[in-house]
Amino acid sequence: MRFLRVISLLALVAVLLGWTAPATATVTVTAAGGRLVDEYRSVFGTPGVAAAVIDGSSVETTVRGRDGDGNAVTARTRFRVASMSKSMTATAIMLLADRGRVSLDDPVVKVLPDFKMADPRFTGITVRQILSHTSGLSISTNNEYVFPPPRGAREVVAGLADKTLATAPGTHAEYHNTNYSIAARIVEVVSGKPFDAFLRTELFTPLGMTDTGSTLGCSDQAEGLTSGYEVVLGVAVAAPEMPGFCVGNGGVISTLDDMVRWLRFNQGTLGTGLLSAASLAELHTAQPNAGGYALGWQVRPVTADASPLLIGHGGTLATWTGDMVFSPRRGVAALVLTNGGGDPSLLSGNLVAERIGSPETPMSNPLTMVNAILLGLTAGMAALLVTVAVRARRWAARRRAARRPRLVLRLVPLALVTVLGVVLPTPIWGEFSFHYWIVTAWLMPLLAIFCLTCSVLGAVALGRRLWCLRRAGQAVSAPVPGGAPS
Template sequence: MRLWILSLALTAASLPALAATPPNAAEVARFAERQLQDNYPADGPGAALLVARGDQVLFRGARGEASVELGVPLTPDSVFRIGSVTKQFAAAGLLKLVEAGKVSLDDPLSKYLPDYPNGAHISVHQLLNHTSGVKSYTGIPGVMAGPIRMDLSTAQLIDTFKNQPVDFAPGAQWAYNNSGYVLVGAVIEAASGQPWHAYLQQALFEPLGLKHTRWGDDHALIPGQVQGYTLSQGRPAPANYASMSQPHAAGALVSTVDDLLRWNRALHEGKVVRADLYAKMIQPEGAALKEHYGYGIEHTRLRDGDLLAHGGGIFGAMSFLLYLPGSDVTVAIVQNSDSVAPGKRAPEVLARKLAAYAIGRPYPEAQAIAPPPAQLKSLEGVYRSDPKTARAIQVVDGRLVSQRFGGQRVAMTAIGPDEFVFEDGLSRLRFERDAQGAVTGTRFYADGEGEGSFSPRTDEPLPAATVAIALPAAARERVAGRYTREGMVLNVFQQGEQLLAQMAGQPSFVLAATSPTRFAIDSVGAVLEFAPESGPAKTLTLRQGGAVLEFQRAP
């Protein structure tokens, strides 16, 4: 789920690559250790990390605490929830049934679930690559705020979404879909006669020696499993609870970095499914082609080479597992927090940096320069790539910041007269000029690859800054409280005479009042409007980037 104050998913420009000899194990280990220490504290939730080239482990380490309350440190052997990395295991398990002749990718869902609405027109293939159009149950209003806590059987879970309106006709579009993988699990159960996780245990985990990969059953003691956390008002707090019966085959497995390496080696070297079925896993097609999505695996690029990867996010954990086919490099990162602390990097960004370094084509370390203020000022403007997408660039507190309309401000660091790097250390923006030296636009480089996308400079004015008014204490107290929507929890609270808003697991932002019921957050392009009735506000409406979300005050 994407929350409104998540950092923008920005990635780096690619400088011309030079042929290089991959660094040795000691060099990779030093680099990886530095990334781990820079990104995770020793006295809070942390992560386990592994980098390997083939079977050779180049780095294996951990930093942080498995239990913050007890001060128990994490180790590389710690067991974490892996969230949606589960999907590739479920996909491979179903393909084993295809190999055995018990399932066909062209089979209709109705063959396995006869009563499923429109099941005769939804294929197994469409479940696997997110083109079924089925409503994703994690996006149904109210589910994540309470019902996600209930233990449900597969049939009961399917009942919660099967009668929901579909998002599109099967095969017509692509939309990431947790319900689709619950149905993958249901097909596995129907074809194998076993619970989905028991089948995976028999068909995959035991034969491959994945001793610590299993269903993350809430009612079982799992040796080595860590506690899960989130960020609340800038401090670690226990993660929200969800019954692990509900992430199902879409996200309910736990594992270790060593098991994830063993899995990568087996899957990508042809030891799990036969070659034609493996090709289906990694080669997007149809409506999934534009989204680079196969079966539980995204097929994109890193430093001009193929990248096979998937991330996971679930209450109390985040993960990322990648594989580079040409160099046989694996990076696995699992962390026991569902939040990324301000100024730190998400597992995906860390994994990309580590993989690039391991193949001898690291993302360049930015050497900051300090352009004169007048030069920064001359770059201000609105740059538009299409009628619906524009980026405002302006100087804020002496730094050049970029903000997509309706998005979050991201500070940039100058590394050249016209070149800037984003806070994640990968993403780059370059200003382009004409023969007379006038700025004509920007070129943004995504994922460190390609030629970048150009956005011409326009004559549009920069968005006006909000002029805040002071509110009496009673007006601030009326809107302060806890508001919820579809599993999102938004806290509005006071610090001195300031009001702040914070989505669970995310940084807090100061609210600028324009009236007693309307507040702006310029840094994320958001407006919060509270119901005007007397007494504590019962509802809060968030407007950002064209989205309008209504939250209800929690008891």
């Protein structure tokens, strides 16, 4: 049965890729790719993985695991590609540039008159700077994790009217999703089409990416898309995606087959008439002061301090992750799509490294230790606080005659634990905002459970001690029945 499934998969991929790929393209499943995918799934507990290696005219695919409905993953299973969408948004801008509708060095306000900020420097932001994350927009001045999230690119841009820049445009790089929502709005205004419609008609359809589309929100329903998974300590639970605005920056939904086409296009072997060679090369070129970021792509080594360089981009949501890379020098590319958390860049990098003979990077999951510690801390803290609450009456009886300052000092630790549980999720993500409680619940559920344990049980224990102290004080001051003897 396994042999028949492999043969069926090979035939399906061959048919889907054949009409636009070179006639000599072959599709196989390799032992090396399977070994690396299996190792990755073992390390990260990922329920479903679809991976591919492109080497010249050949495409080697590996699919493992299940989707959110429990069905076997195939080359046509739909995944959210998350921030890999940025490469498509940047290409949409470049298509308009090739047609003379916009220039990369145009100020954004020239092509987007409604774009306004409470910072006079915003008028200097160029299209190139938003695509290279050097616009000056920052999480420190623009919270991207607001709930409910904006519903479209127009709303995202309108929400910037009272925001400021963290740095002068063009001087500093900070990866900030809002840049690409601005880019999506530029596409809409310049083309006169909704962003999804432009991608579909001008990019996906010409490349034969018939199973690819996009949504405005990160958690929007889409045809054929099942849920992703939360994976904690090897336990995978199907879960809805965290609400958020994904238009332009992370809303694309695609398949392994279609994303192979996307990589082939960026390698220059598919859809060669869609975009000029110069524009395609510009997309992959690191930009000034951008820290290795290009336009919707990043320049990275195969391994630390190694060459040849790769062009790639990853994507991370709460329940979906992926990565894609290609080597312009070697003609080798790798693609990884998963329906759970993890670090797929490790797998894509190793798939390329294995093919070109470079050392592989050991795969490990640091969250395994972090989650194990959090689980232990949660259990220990819960046991401690429950014990404190249960013994509160005995504690109050022993301290009913103590002076008030000393009592206050004894209650401070419980108060600190309670406050810690409430505020701990907020500074982790950059600023104080209770919206980050929602982010923590999706991205680090055990941390959220630990914080909830501290805040709820801490408040219960503190409240019970105070209540027992009050009752103990009332018992001491109450008159003796019948009066005192004469």
